Amino acid sequence: xxxxxxxxxxxxxxxxxxxxxxxxxxxxxxxxxxxxxxxxxxxxxxxxxxxxxxxxxxxxxxxxxxxxxxxxxxxxxxxxxxxxxxxxxxxxxxxxxxxxxxxxxxxxxxxxxxxxxxxxxxxxxxxxxxxxxxxxxxxxxxxxxxxxxxxxxxxxxxxxxxxxxxxxxxxxxxxxxxxxxxxxxxxxxxxxxxxxxxxxxxxxxxxxxxxxxxxx
Amino acid sequence: xxxxxxxxxxxxxxxxxxxxxxxxxxxxxxxxxxxxxxxxxxxxxxxxxxxxxxxxxxxxxxxxxxxxxxxxxxxxxxxxxxxxxxxxxxxxxxxxxxxxxxxxxxxxxxxxxxxxxxxxxxxxxxxxxxxxxxxxxxxxxxxxxxxxxxxxxxxxxxxxxxxxxxxxxxxxxxxxxxxxxxxxxxxxxxxxxxxxxxxxxxxxxxxxxxxxxxxxxxxxxxxxxxxxxxxxxxxxxxxxxxxxxxxxxxxxxxxxx
Numbered sequence: 001x002x003x004x005x006x007x008x009x010x011x012x013x014x015x016x017x018x019x020x021x022x023x024x025x026x027x028x029x030x031x032x033x034x035x036x037x038x039x040x041x042x043x044x045x046x047x048x049x050x051x052x053x054x055x056x057x058x059x060x061x062x063x064x065x066x067x068x069x070x071x072x073x074x075x076x077x078x079x080x081x082x083x084x085x086x087x088x089x090x091x092x093x094x095x096x097x098x099x100x101x102x103x104x105x106x107x108x109x110x111x112x113x114x115x116x117x118x119x120x121x122x123x124x125x126x127x128x129x130x131x132x133x134x135x136x137x138x139x140x141x142x143x144x145x146x147x148x149x150x151x152x153x154x155x156x157x158x159x160x161x162x163x164x165x166x167x168x169x170x171x172x173x174x175x176x177x178x179x180x181x182x183x184x185x186x187x188x189x190x191x192x193x194x195x196x197x198x199x200x201x202x203x204x205x206x207x208x209x210x211x212x213x214x215x216x
Numbered sequence: 217x218x219x220x221x222x223x224x225x226x227x228x229x230x231x232x233x234x235x236x237x238x239x240x241x242x243x244x245x246x247x248x249x250x251x252x253x254x255x256x257x258x259x260x261x262x263x264x265x266x267x268x269x270x271x272x273x274x275x276x277x278x279x280x281x282x283x284x285x286x287x288x289x290x291x292x293x294x295x296x297x298x299x300x301x302x303x304x305x306x307x308x309x310x311x312x313x314x315x316x317x318x319x320x321x322x323x324x325x326x327x328x329x330x331x332x333x334x335x336x337x338x339x340x341x342x343x344x345x346x347x348x349x350x351x352x353x354x355x356x357x358x359x360x361x362x363x364x365x366x367x368x369x370x371x372x373x374x375x376x377x378x379x380x381x382x383x384x385x386x387x388x389x390x391x392x393x394x395x396x397x398x399x400x401x402x403x404x405x406x407x408x409x410x411x412x413x414x415x416x417x418x419x420x421x422x423x424x425x426x427x428x429x430x431x432x433x434x435x436x437x438x439x440x441x442x443x444x445x446x447x448x449x450x451x452x453x454x455x456x457x458x459x460x461x462x463x464x465x466x467x468x469x470x471x472x473x
Contacts, residue, residue: 014311020313126417126442129219131220158339174218196291
């Protein structure tokens with residue numbers, strides 16, 4: 001039983017696809033909200049994000065979603081899945097928009113891919129990093145269950161996460177640099193890719209999240 | 217190994233039905249867009265593009281409803297284009313479940329729309345569609361101009377310079393259609409594809425003219441495209457998406473299998 005999944009909505013774009021993918025993956029109930037009571041009452045929390053980091057951080061703070069997230073993570077110790085800009089917002093600082101302080105839940109930087117960006121064989125790489133790339137599972141985790149190492153997930157981002165504590169990295173992706181594709185710490189799992197847009201592999205990861213007890 | 221080249225089936229939709237014409241005439245009915253989108257999702261398409269060619273307002277409400285239904289069933293990226301004129305149109309489609317919105321004529325009339333929408337929604341969801349036709353200069357050097365109204369109205373804009381400008385304004389991707397080739401099944405216009413992929417840093421989707429699997433291969437290897445878009449070869453069952461991917465993989469192109 002997944003129980004109730006709260007998708008934190010801080011007003012930055014459409015969260016229907018996350019919600020409908022969670023429902024498709026078997027969630028008992030999904031609520032898309034920034035209402036504190038609903039998020040506190042939920043059994044699991046998804047922290048998504050799209051758009052530019054400065055606007056995201058401003059809305060996260062204005063709606064006090066930072067406090068709700070901290071409660072879910074530390075106070076209530078619920079399973080939490082952060083996606084894309086949601087993952088980036090967890091870091092210490094982002095280079096985007098001229099430099100933006102983030103939540104510092106996980107120490108680390110969010111860096112620009114760089115322009116020009118060059119691959120290992122010398123070919124020019126486009127930015128944003130858009131499309132299906134292979135995720136190397138750098139450690140075992142319940143959220144990787146049933147997903148082969150090297151499976152492709154859908155990415156779309158121009159900035160990438162570089163965590164300080166390398167032991168927190170659960171997956172990485174090569175795109176000119178070695179970027180952190182997934183971070184895991186206690187009851188938190190964060191991914192740079194979009195599981196809700198990653199077809200069968202993405203739905204499997206969401207199914208794993210719905211069954212996860214928050215331990216790793 | 218790295219980022220896979222994408223294969224994108226395209227649904228041209230009019231009044232809630234998938235259609236595909238040859239050079240924008242001779243429309244054939246190819247079926248229900250939701251059913252077709254689900255089929256491509258199951259086949260392993262990397263994305264789906266939905267181009268609304270409906271003219272009427274009533275028809276556009278149908279489109280929003282169709283996009284909502286597709287987004288509930290299909291868990292790969294969905295781009296919606298056709299008749300997008302304002303920031304509100306973009307918001308409507310994103311709220312209906314589109315991941316990206318494609319802007320074409322409106323960008324020509326109002327380039328600031330690209331900047332404004334990229335700032336508001338993020339570059340990742342702003343695709344600029346370019347319909348280009350070859351119009352060589354007086355000395356016979358290749359040049360491509362942007363046309364509107366299904367390829368009937370010239371704009372005087374150089375397609376390559378326009379792509380550069382759109383990237384500067386914040387477009388996240390270019391959907392490049394050759395109006396000479398669209399619907400002909402003679403293959404992409406590789407000249408304009410190559411010229412634009414070399415000129416900009418953002419990804420380019422090649423479109424217009426795919427008639428067989430070698431055309432897809434050429435778009436990537438010779439045109440330098442990051443993704444290839446095709447409609448009729450998939451709609452009428454000539455090829456499946458897995459067949460296309462296997463063919464491309466056998467020619468050394470990295471694809472998601």
